[in-house]
Amino acid sequence: MSKYVSKKKRTIIKERSGHSCEYCKIPEIFSFLGFEVDHIISLKHDGSNELDNLAWSCAFCNNFKGTDLGTFLLPSMDLIRFYNPRMDEWKDNFKFKEAFILPKTNIAKATIKILQLNHINRIEEREALIVAGLFPPFDFPFQNQ
Numbered sequence: 001m002s003k004y005v006s007k008k009k010r011t012i013i014k015e016r017s018g019h020s021c022e023y024c025k026i027p028e029i030f031s032f033l034g035f036e037v038d039h040i041i042s043l044k045h046d047g048s049n050e051l052d053n054l055a056w057s058c059a060f061c062n063n064f065k066g067t068d069l070g071t072f073l074l075p076s077m078d079l080i081r082f083y084n085p086r087m088d089e090w091k092d093n094f095k096f097k098e099a100f101i102l103p104k105t106n107i108a109k110a111t112i113k114i115l116q117l118n119h120i121n122r123i124e125e126r127e128a129l130i131v132a133g134l135f136p137p138f139d140f141p142f143q144n145q
């Protein structure tokens with residue numbers, strides 16, 4: 001199956017996301033790298049090109065995620081799937097503590113681990129935006145919950 005996503009679908013996906021990464025919530029306007037359409041379930045694993053399998057993602061999240069669907073969490077080594085922006089609520093799984101993204105669930109732990117949501121460079125980027133009063137945005141409904 002082709003990875004091609006039409007311009008019309010890309011516009012819908014971008015608007016639906018609020019112009020922010022659906023994983024780390026960084027607003028697209030503050031990203032130096034272009035945002036990308038993420039196949040939540042990759043084509044390699046028979047995911048579709050339909051809107052219910054697509055998410056708007058920053059380049060960091062999309063590249064770290066790759067075609068992965070989940071990971072093993074220590075110490076149990078349970079296989080845990082990633083957060084799915086079409087099935088799961090961000091605020092039910094994650095919360096911000098200043099520039100850090102903290103997990104509320106194992107799904108969030110798996111996602112934070114593999115997408116490296118708390119990589120030092122990403123923390124520093126969010127800290128700079130917080131200091132500038134630009135992050136989280138005012139309409140961000142789920143800070144510190």
Ligand SMILES: [Zn+2]
Pocket residue numbers: 021022023024025026057058059060061062
């Ligand atoms: Zn991201």
